Amino acid sequence: MKNFLSVVLVLALMLTGLTACSQGKSNEGELKVGAVYPMSGANALLGTQCMEAVRIAVDMINEEGGVQGMQVALSEADAPDPTSAATEAGRLVDKEGVKMIFGSLASGNALAIAQVTDKSGVCLVESGGIADSLTDSGFKYVFRILDKGGLRGAAGVDYIAEEIAPALGIEKKNLKIAIIHEDSSYGESVANGAELEIEKQGMQLVAREHYSTTVTDMSAMVGKIKKAKPDVLLTVNYINDAILLVDTLKQHKAMPKVFMGCGAGTTDPQFATTVGSESDGFFCTDMPTNLPIEAFADDTALQKTVKEFRARFLAQHKDLNTVPVAAEAAFAGAYTFMHDVLANVDDLNDPDAIRAAALDTKLDLTALGFGWDLHEDGQNYAAAANINQWQNGKVVTVAPEKLKNGEAINVPLPIASY
Amino acid sequence: MEQLLQAFFSGILSGGIYALISVGLTLIFGVVGLVNFAHGEFLMLSMYIAYWLYYFTQLEPYETLLINLIIMATVGYIVFKVIMTRVLDADHSVQMLLTLGLSMVLQNLALMLFKADYRNVRTNITTDVINAGFLNLSTARVMAFAVAIAASVALYLFLQKTYTGTAMRAVAQHGRAARLMGINIKKIYGQAFVIGTVLVGLAGVLMSPIYAVFPTIGSNFSTLAFIVVVLGGLSSVPGAILGGLLIGVVESMAGYLLGPVYQQAAYFLLFILVLIFKPSGLFGRE
């Protein structure tokens, strides 16, 4: 009998699901947008912060009067892995009827979402995933507002070649670089770009190691690095492993002269608070982040926006003193797209019109500190990585020239072991 | 060569921690016959307790050790009473799946309550180093190693020398016979479960200055602990200690010689080979 009951239950469940279909149609005068971030699973920390940032962006747009007079309604989705990202993107597109999706932090999720949205003519505005393949695979409605992984790795290496080698007094062709990266698509794509550029610049790559973020002991890997004696260590990490790496380098007296982080972990505010004053001089190549508010002086409206966002975000995070870069990027992507691109779209229901507007819009400055210049592949070529450095617990931008607000210090690092 | 030795000793130090985690598991596995997949989540719990005590009182985890262990003992007791007693007679698969469910619940509860943030206990000891010749050994790890080995030895002596310990061994060897000898099996089971939980709690305290705590940290260690237990020959405490050290060294050497990404694969491979060729465990009786 229980069997029959359960069967009835199953049917009932599926039927209620189906009847719920008719709901979720958009109201007149409301623009539906979605956001997909990993809010459970291994990337939950950054994913949740990104979602908060997008919420703030939507609130601010609505307070300013919405998009073309329409209020924006945000549908959220949690996607710990690519398969659920595809399902959840499908829900936003087909059930909630969103016109665009902001996402998605993890490159794997971004690729899975793009496979869904692109077919449905829904735009994906990506401000987190940096795997090259996202804009190299011929997707039509994918717009990436930040730099590509390959370019970021290359940017770090270029700075090493142009500024660090002379500062160390080592000839470029004699400069030894080692790469350590976490082995998800994020670390992999940045490291690949860096490796290519090292070859191009004619410098020496003496070691390349990768590890899984669940690593609990890095001493063996650090041993290999110590043996290779690089002048510069280029790393791509998330936060927990970045801290473990620095601790282990110190303990094993394997700290190289220069530590060049490339994003995420080494730019996270928690990195400096945890490592402490010894973080002074650590480089972190990343999207421009936490630019001093004066950097936006030319555009007072934008300056106000950035100020407002930071204040609102930090009000929710009393324990932080700066906004994590991933969250700032998520905000900038969502806000710029709604504020600057959508304003120029004739028909918000037509994805081709949105695409045309996204490509036609040219901005010199966005909330992220760089401009907006999308090419046919959907990649923002005005996006470039900044070279930042930790100084007194704050991120100081030391390159490029027009965004810099300080000079590099501590090259070589005072805590260098050799 | 120096680096090779360094890798070896780093492995030994990690191995000490693995040993301590595994000793608790061995006891539960050996005596209660319970395969506890939630062991890693108990570790996480203890690390969170250490973190929150540190956060609110600024006391080092070592200083709040006792409070932590008392909480862990209570948790162990409640879990045993409420859940485990119901499946003591069930098949291994049922027990295993039940603890798997428990681990999912604890992990996701931690995610809901504490969020996914990485929480660090940073005290002076975190980055302290002991230099022995060319070797650089992290003070926190040396400390953890020493306490872990001491605790494991203490457990061994407890099992050998005390009445309760002897009763536990008797139950481990032959439950029914032990019952006939007038041993209160349920009580012994409960004691073993609580002691096992306290031991993993101790491991959590020792690890909290070394690793950040986050909801999924337990899963990094629980399969590892199982492997150690099997290598050690199941219910043997010395076996678990040796197994822990071995895994630590294998992991570290594989990381040094092959690359970090092979660390886990190396000991999993070793484990499968041992299972195939010597299923009673490396240090177990035939």
Next chain:
Amino acid sequence: MIKTFLKRQNAVLWIIAVASIALPLLTDNRYYQDIIIMTFLWTGLAASWNLYSGYCARLSIGHAAFLGIGAYAAALLYTNYGISPWVGMIAGGLLAGLVALVIGGSTLRLKGTFFVLATIAFAKIAETFAITAKWITGGSLGVLIPYAPGFINMTWQSKIPYAVLAWVYMLAILAVCVKVEHSRLGYFLRAVGEDREAAENLGVNASKIMLTAFVMSAVFTAFGGSIMAMYVMYIEPTSLMSMTNSVQFILLAIAGGLGTAFGPLAGAYVLVPLTNLMRGNFPSVSGLHGLLLGLILIAVLLYRSSGILPALKGFFEKRRKGDMG
């Protein structure tokens, strides 16, 4: 009396399984179609797992590896060499069968717990391989499958053909399971599961029986993996071969009832839509659906009789092993 009831129960479940194909046609909403496709797919996958682990009571927590083998075979052959995914699916099945033969063969003698741990280790090794062997698998960047609709490419614009494919897959596996259940293989499997030594004493070739079932289980899982890869159109190693995925197999089969052909159907039909709806409706409460799944697992195990198909009864009979020496 009981037999006729069982027969009728199976008939009802057959009708439900066959009639479910109407579901994706009843709605034109692609999200619900997606959930239905995933439900079909996971029914087939859980049934494949059940074929071995359910009947002979040896849990595999490593089936995500076979899922991965199938997914990678189809995706790589198609993306890199333009070979039709249908061929890739067969290739993936063969490869998974081969791997299962080696893994299954070498772990035959292992007792319950050891076998479980061996399967976990196996999945971990497979995952490491997929991440490190970049020249074959593309490493952690994963494989992005190009979109070129056509039957030969197993790619369609509409979701209906996917639903039909997943439905056929599910029915085929269920049919095999029902067939096995009433065959010598099925009886022997259950006999081995209940008491291996006794079965062997009665002349059952336990090794051969177990190996056959394990290989079948792996091959069917790989088929499902190929379909899943072609459906999602993107695969990457860490999530595909994760422990979470391996546990999913178990969860669905257990919730529905181990070792019955239709248990996985019941489990998947309830849990797959449920978890998706949970995630969809409460995205900001992270961990909620994981918590729920854990609680369901605990509840089903503690109160076995109220499992969705109360078939655990008599299956995990009170057998306590005294092999802890």
